[in-house]
Amino acid sequence: MQLAHLNASDASALLKQQSKLLIVEDEVLFARAVMRRLQKAGYECEHVESLQDARTIVKQFSPDIVLLDMRLPDGNGLDLLAEFVTKHVAVIVMTAYGEISDAVNAIKQGAIDYLKKPIDLEELLLSIQKAETATIQSNSLDYSRQRNAHATEGVELLGDSLAMQSVKTQIRRIAQLVASDIVPPTVLIGGETGTGKDVAARLLHLSCQDKNKHSDKPFVHIDCASLPAELIESELFGHEKGAFTGALATRPGLIEAAEDGTLFLDEIGELPLSLQAKLLNVLERRVVRRLGSTKERAVPARFIAATNRDLHEMSLNGHFRQDLYYRLNVMSIVMPPLREREGDAMLLARHFAAQTSRRYGLASPTFSPDAINMIQNYTWPGNVRELRHQVSRAMLLCHESRITNIDLALPIHQQVVSSTEHSIHTKLDAAEKDILLQALAETKNNVSEAARKLGITRMTMRYRMDKHHIVP
Numbered sequence: 001m002q003l004a005h006l007n008a009s010d011a012s013a014l015l016k017q018q019s020k021l022l023i024v025e026d027e028v029l030f031a032r033a034v035m036r037r038l039q040k041a042g043y044e045c046e047h048v049e050s051l052q053d054a055r056t057i058v059k060q061f062s063p064d065i066v067l068l069d070m071r072l073p074d075g076n077g078l079d080l081l082a083e084f085v086t087k088h089v090a091v092i093v094m095t096a097y098g099e100i101s102d103a104v105n106a107i108k109q110g111a112i113d114y115l116k117k118p119i120d121l122e123e124l125l126l127s128i129q130k131a132e133t134a135t136i137q138s139n140s141l142d143y144s145r146q147r148n149a150h151a152t153e154g155v156e157l158l159g160d161s162l163a164m165q166s167v168k169t170q171i172r173r174i175a176q177l178v179a180s181d182i183v184p185p186t187v188l189i190g191g192e193t194g195t196g197k198d199v200a201a202r203l204l205h206l207s208c209q210d211k212n213k214h215s216d217k218p219f220v221h222i223d224c225a226s227l228p229a230e231l232i233e234s235e236l237f238g239h240e241k242g243a244f245t246g247a248l249a250t251r252p253g254l255i256e257a258a259e260d261g262t263l264f265l266d267e268i269g270e271l272p273l274s275l276q277a278k279l280l281n282v283l284e285r286r287v288v289r290r291l292g293s294t295k296e297r298a299v300p301a302r303f304i305a306a307t308n309r310d311l312h313e314m315s316l317n318g319h320f321r322q323d324l325y326y327r328l329n330v331m332s333i334v335m336p337p338l339r340e341r342e343g344d345a346m347l348l349a350r351h352f353a354a355q356t357s358r359r360y361g362l363a364s365p366t367f368s369p370d371a372i373n374m375i376q377n378y379t380w381p382g383n384v385r386e387l388r389h390q391v392s393r394a395m396l397l398c399h400e401s402r403i404t405n406i407d408l409a410l411p412i413h414q415q416v417v418s419s420t421e422h423s424i425h426t427k428l429d430a431a432e433k434d435i436l437l438q439a440l441a442e443t444k445n446n447v448s449e450a451a452r453k454l455g456i457t458r459m460t461m462r463y464r465m466d467k468h469h470i471v472p
Contacts, residue, residue, distance in 0.1 A: 019043060019064040019065050019128070019131075019132055020043070020044045020045075020046075020061065020062065020063045020064050020065075021038055021043050021044070021045045021046075021063060021064070021065050021066070021067060021128070022045070022046050022047075022048070022054065022057065022058070022061060022063035022065075022066045022067070023035060023045060023046070023047045023048070023066075023067045024048055024049075024050075024051070024054045024066060024067065024068045024069055024072065024077065024080070025047065025049065025067065025069045025094065026049045026050065026069065026071075026072055026073055027069075028049070030117075031047045031049075032047070033121075034067065034119075034121065034124065035047055037121045037124075037125075038124075038125075038128075041125060043128075046061050046063070049072070049073065050072055050073050050074045051072055051074050051075045051077075051079060051080050052074055054066075054080055055080070055083070058084075058087075058089075063089060064089065064090065064132075065089070065090045065091070065092065065128060065131050065132070066084050066089055066090070066091045066092070067092050067094055067124075068080065068081065068084075068091050068092065068093050068094065068106075068111075069094050069095075070093060070094070070095045070096075070102045070103070070106075071096070076102070077093065077102075077106070078102065078105060078106060078109065081093075081106055081109050081110065081111060082109060082110075085109065085110035085111075090112045090131040090132075091106070091110070091111045091112060091131075092111065092112055092113050092114065092115065092124075092127050092128065092131055093106040093107075093111045093113070093114040093115070094114070094115050094117060094119060095114055095115070095116060095117065096116070096117050103116075112127075112130060112131040113127045113130055113131065115127060130241075130248075130249055133248070133249045156199075156203065157171075157196065157199055157200060157203055158344070158347060158348055158351055159341055159344040159347065159348070160343060160344065160347065161336075161340075161341040161342050161343055161344045162342075162467075162469070163336035163340055163341050163342075163466070163467060164336070164341055164344060166466040166467075167200065167333060167334075167335065167336070170333050171200065171203055171204050171207055171333065172207065174187060174204060174207075174208075174331050174333075175204065175207035175208050177331075183286065184208070184302040184303075185330045185331050186283060186302075186303045186304070186305065186327065186328050186329075186330045186331070187201075187204060187302075187303075187304045187305070187330070187331045187332070187333065188268075188304075188305050188306070188307070188311075188328045188329045188330075188331070188332045188333075188459070189201060189304065189305070189306040189307075189332075189333045189334075189335065190306070190307060190308070190311075190332065190333070190334045190335070190459050190460075190463075191306075191308065191334055191335030191336070191337070192308055192335075192337050192383055193308045193382070193383065193385070194338075194382045194383035194384055194385030194386055195335035195336065195337055195338070195383045195384060196335055196383075196384050197266070197306040197308075197335050198221065198264070198266060198306065200306075200333060200335060201221075201262070201264045201266075201304045201306060202219060202264075204262075204304060204333075205217075205219045205261070205262040205264075205302075205304070208262070208302065217259070217260055217261035217262070218257065218258055218259055218261035218262070219258075219261055219262045219264065220254050220257050220258040220261070220262070220263050220264065220301075221264045221266060222235075222236070222254055222263065222264065222265050222266060223266045223267060224265055224266060224267045224268055224269075224270045224271045225266075225267040225270040229272065232271075232272070232275065233275055233278070233291065234247075234251075234253070234291055235253060235254055236253050236254055236255055236275070236278075236279075237253040237255060237278065237288055237289065237290055237291060238250075238251055238252040238253030238255075238256055238288070238290040238291065239251055239253075239290050239291035239292055239293075240290055240291065240292035240293045241292075242292060243290070243291040243292025243293075244291065244292070247291075247292070250290075252290070253288065253290065255282060255288045255299060255301065256288060256297060256299075258299075258301035259300065259301065260300040260301060261301060261302070262301060262302045262303075262304060263301045263302070263303050263304070264304045264305075264306070265279075265303065265304070265305040265306070266305075266306050267306065267307060267308070268305040268306065268307050268311075268328065269307040269308075269309035269311055269314060269320060273319075273320075273321065276320070276321045276324045277321065277324075279324065280321065280323055280324045280327055282299055283303060283324075283327050283328075284327065286298060286299045286300070287299055303328075305328045310457055310460075311325045311328075311329070311457075312325065312457035312458070312459070313457070329458075329459065332458075332459045332462065334459055334460070334462065334463035334466075336463070336467070337380075337383055338380040338383045338384055338387065339379050339380055340467065345375050345376055345378075345380065345387060346367075346372060346375055346376055348384060348387055348388075349367070349375050349387060349391050350365075350367070352387065352388045352391040352392055352395075353365035353367070353391050353392075353394075353395050353403065355392075356391070356392045356395040356396065357395060357401065360396070362395070362401055363400070363401040364401065365395055365398075365401045365402070365403060366401065366402050366403070367402075367403050368402060368403065368404045368405070370404060370405040371394075371403050371404050371405045371407070371408055373405075374405045374408055374410055375387075375408070378410050390408055390409075390410065391403070391408075394407035394408045394409075432464065432468070433468040433470070435454070436450070436454075436461075436464055436465060436468060436470055437470065439453050439454050440470070440472055445472035447461055447462065447465070447472060448461075
């Protein structure tokens with residue numbers, strides 16, 4: 001039997017083990033009637049008649065939901081509301097007809113719902129279910145934040161190549177710009193698929209936390225390409241109850257979930273044009289408004305976006321908003337492809353092999369000379385992600401933890417084995433450097449103008465300059 005087909009009493013019976021209820025009400029007969037109905041539905045209940053008694057019993061009873069009257073012998077229920085909200089206890093306010101303004105204030109201060117007296121007990125059960133749903137969603141967001149926090153532990157960008165040293169230097173510089181009393185700059189990370197853009201984002205998040213001496217700020221990763229088109233707006237911005245069909249309860253969005261941490265918008269180029277204007281508004285005004293709401297909430301989070309597409313070209317073709325592109329591209333980092341990271345492929349291969357051996361309890365791995373030669377000469381079109389998968393697979397299939405070229409099983413046509421071809425690549429690099437220097441000279445070291453002259457984006461221009469160690 002599915003929950004969707006149950007009435008309020010049956011649904012409460014299924015959820016009875018999840019919630020303990022405290023009734024704070026000075027009308028004893030009414031409170032007893034409520035207790036009897038809730039206990040019949042399977043809830044564990046307690047009743048007190050004053051604010052003082054409520055503060056005392058909370059320590060022993062630890063309720064999940066509080067039914068709170070507004071007018072009590074020793075004060076207003078609002079005096080107790082903040083204490084419950086701080087302890088993450090869901091509150092349903094019970095109010096007489098003339099106290100609606102108090103109920104509205106209670107909602108603004110964090111109450112889940114309010115009910116007017118005389119209260120329909122079946123309506124009360126539905127309101128309790130709503131409070132349980134809201135609590136589950138809140139706990140889910142808390143878990144997501146904790147999970148993402150753990151996911152950033154031990155994050156590092158491996159690589160000793162000049163290209164990776166340049167990336168690490170850029171991350172350190174950006175982290176130094178972040179201070180707690182200013183709006184953090186947005187960062188756009190570009191690069192081919194599999195180059196480690198998400199790792200760079202997590203490392204930047206951690207670097208900025210160290211700068212501000214905070215280690216518990218959330219890191220919320222949003223893959224814009226994988227969110228369903230019909231749900232992406234609600235997932236990002238949140239919604240109020242009844243905002244659309246199926247919105248049975250209020251739910252904060254992922255932008256709010258990032259709080260004062262980092263919101264990482266992966267594959268930002270896949271975000272629909274219809275939502276790009278809303279995201280731009282969030283970045284410009286630092287506020288977010290849920291679907292169906294008129295209230296704006298402050299957004300203190302740092303924004304990092306990543307893409308494997310040329311957003312500048314997309315903006316010129318009308319496939320990406322130009323104003324959003326320029327707003328995202330305040331600070332930029334371009335992750336180099338693995339084929340341009342001289343010496344890093346073998347370092348990463350050993351790291352991934354050791355990682356796999358620890359995970360499966362295997363002996364420490366070694367690589368045969370032909371495997372080393374293959375790893376160093378392969379072009380790695382899938383970059384670091386492809387390397388990790390191939391090495392992990394080879395580690396599981398190899399004999400006595402010794403990886404050979406046969407275990408790697410890489411396509412031969414992607415290997416760079418010819419010394420003549422290597423010489424061609426060297427000449428091509430030199431020619432590219434000369435072209436960049438000439439463009440900079442003609443534009444008097446104006447990087448943006450030089451990029452336009454060459455028909456490339458400013459981000460690509462900066463990456464090529466870093467690659468060839470060109471400092472205007």
